[in-house]
Amino acid sequence: MKPINEIKSYLLKHVKQYPHDIVAVAAQHFNVTRTTIHRHLTALLLQNKILKSGTTKQVKYFLPSTLTYEKNYKISPSISEFSILDQDFSFITKTLPKNVEHIFSYGFTEIFNNAIDHSHGTNIFVKTEWIEDNLVLTIADDGIGLFQYIYDYFNLTDIRESILQLSKGKITTDPANHTGEGVFFSSRAFDVFEIYANQLYYMRNNTDQDWSFKTLNYKTKGTTVKMMVNNHSTLHLKDLFESYQDENSLAFNKTEIVIKLAKFEEEVLMSRSQAKRITFNLEKFDRVVLDFKGIEFVGQGFVDQLFRVYATTHPNTTIEYINAVEDVEFMILRGIETSKRQ
Numbered sequence: 373m374k375p376i377n378e379i380k381s382y383l384l385k386h387v388k389q390y391p392h393d394i395v396a397v398a399a400q401h402f403n404v405t406r407t408t409i410h411r412h413l414t415a416l417l418l419q420n421k422i423l424k425s426g427t428t429k430q431v432k433y434f435l436p437s438t439l440t441y442e443k444n445y446k447i448s449p450s451i452s453e454f455s456i457l458d459q460d461f462s463f464i465t466k467t468l469p470k471n472v473e474h475i476f477s478y479g480f481t482e483i484f485n486n487a488i489d490h491s492h493g494t495n496i497f498v499k500t501e502w503i504e505d506n507l508v509l510t511i512a513d514d515g516i517g518l519f520q521y522i523y524d525y526f527n528l529t530d531i532r533e534s535i536l537q538l539s540k541g542k543i544t545t546d547p548a549n550h551t552g553e554g555v556f557f558s559s560r561a562f563d564v565f566e567i568y569a570n571q572l573y574y575m576r577n578n579t580d581q582d583w584s585f586k587t588l589n590y591k592t593k594g595t596t597v598k599m600m601v602n603n604h605s606t607l608h609l610k611d612l613f614e615s616y617q618d619e620n621s622l623a624f625n626k627t628e629i630v631i632k633l634a635k636f637e638e639e640v641l642m643s644r645s646q647a648k649r650i651t652f653n654l655e656k657f658d659r660v661v662l663d664f665k666g667i668e669f670v671g672q673g674f675v676d677q678l679f680r681v682y683a684t685t686h687p688n689t690t691i692e693y694i695n696a697v698e699d700v701e702f703m704i705l706r707g708i709e710t711s712k713r714q
Contacts, residue, residue, distance in 0.1 A: 379404075379412045384435070387422055391432045420505045423603075425467035432467075436502035439464055445496045447513075453484035456498075464500055468507070471608045472601055475561045476509060478609060479599045482554030483511045490545065491515025493594055505603045506563070512596040517570035521545065526652075533649055535567075535574045535585050536633040541616075541624065542656045553624055561612055562599040569595040583630055618658065625658040632666045642671030644681075651682045654689060665695035675707035 382398055390397045398409045413433070416422040423439075425432050443460060445451060457465070457480050465473045480498075487496045493515030501508050515521075519534035525545045528534060537543050541556030559565040559576045567574045571592055574585045579602075618625045634649045635641055654660055662678070664670075683691055693704060 376412060378402075379409070380416060383409075383413060383416060384421060387433050388435055388438070391434050394433050420603075423467060423502075434467065439467070439500055439502040439507060442497070442499040445498070447488055447491070447494055447496060451488060453481045453488065456484065457481060461498075461500070464507070469603065469605075472507070472603060472605050474609050475601050475605065475607065476507065479558040479562055479601075480509060480511070482558050483597045483599070486518075486554060487511060487513040487515070487595070490518075490521060491595060492521075503600075506600050507603060508598065508600045510596065510598045512594060514594040516594075517592070518567060518595040519570040519572050523570075530636065531570060532572065532585070532587070532636055533634075534570075535572065536629075536649055537652060539574075539576075539633055540629055540653060540657075541627050543653065556627075557609075557612060557616075558599065561607060561609060562601045563605065564598075564600040566598040567595065568592050568598075583633075585633060626661070627654075627657050627659075628661045628663055630663050630665070635667070640669060640671070641667065641674045644673045644677040647674045647677035647682075650678065654682070655686055657689060659690045660692070662691065662693040663695050664693055664697070664700050667700055668697060670700050670703050672703065672707070675703050679704060679707045 379398065379402060382401065383394060386397065387394050395406050395409045395413065399406045402409075413422065417424055420436060422433055423436055425434070441461075441464070445456065457477060461480065465477060468476060484496065484498070487493065491513040493513040495514050497510075497512045499508075499510040501510075518538070519531055522528070522534040522537060522543065522545070523531040526537065528537070538555055539559070542552040543555075544552035555567075560578060563577070563579045565576045565578075568588070569592060571588045571590070572585065573588050574583075576583045613624075616624055616626045629650055631641070631650065634646060639646070641647075650662070679691065683689070696704060
């Protein structure tokens, strides 16, 4: 009987040469049954040392390093995100579970298209890599930077507000050709979604239900978007889209806003102007959920602007809140009750 490590080493060494018939080749080499080889191969699959795609006669085994790939593209009128995905990255999509393939393809086409249409750059760089059991997709351009672009177009008072506005969804500088949904849904489809631009960093971690943003202490060029999806993700895009749409019209009509994204550095959320950062563009939604996680206190003016002034002038928009600590909820309820007596 051959040592287990000897068989596993052989599989790792020769799987690249025999991706479709490694089981038969190894069984003949060691003069053992295919069942024996399958047992050792399964162990390597569970350890993510070897990956598998396809079923029955189309099954293929390969090393994770096969998914590490990078390429540069020149932005031109003829470039197409779907053609690039199909021509250069189909060898990756074919290896993924269907739901993960859909997530990868959606994020790829949406972010690549944004770089084509909005970056004002000349080049796009794409990289894929396998890290443990996660596929990481990086798309970078050499343009003006996503946050600068939003800041300039909407004439915001602080470039950091671009992160807040982008996170809401339906934020677009070209409504005739774009819905503003790409970044919103990509940032929720992938397990981890990151943007580096204009010396700012934004991260959304959907596995841990966490997020962060900060100013970087080094210069950045253009926009870099990094998206990571676990190969065993159970998320389906259809379910994600349905959770934000109207049951009857199927329109994208709901958004969630992390209130802390409206808070810069050591600010306390006290003023109406701070609240207006949040209400900007909300008329595009029928339902808004405000997430107060990480907020310890809010002022009367801030609450009044959100829950009375805006609510009164936009009666078709329903505003809800979650994750409010006791002091914050007191101020919110106080504001709501005050509005009823106006």
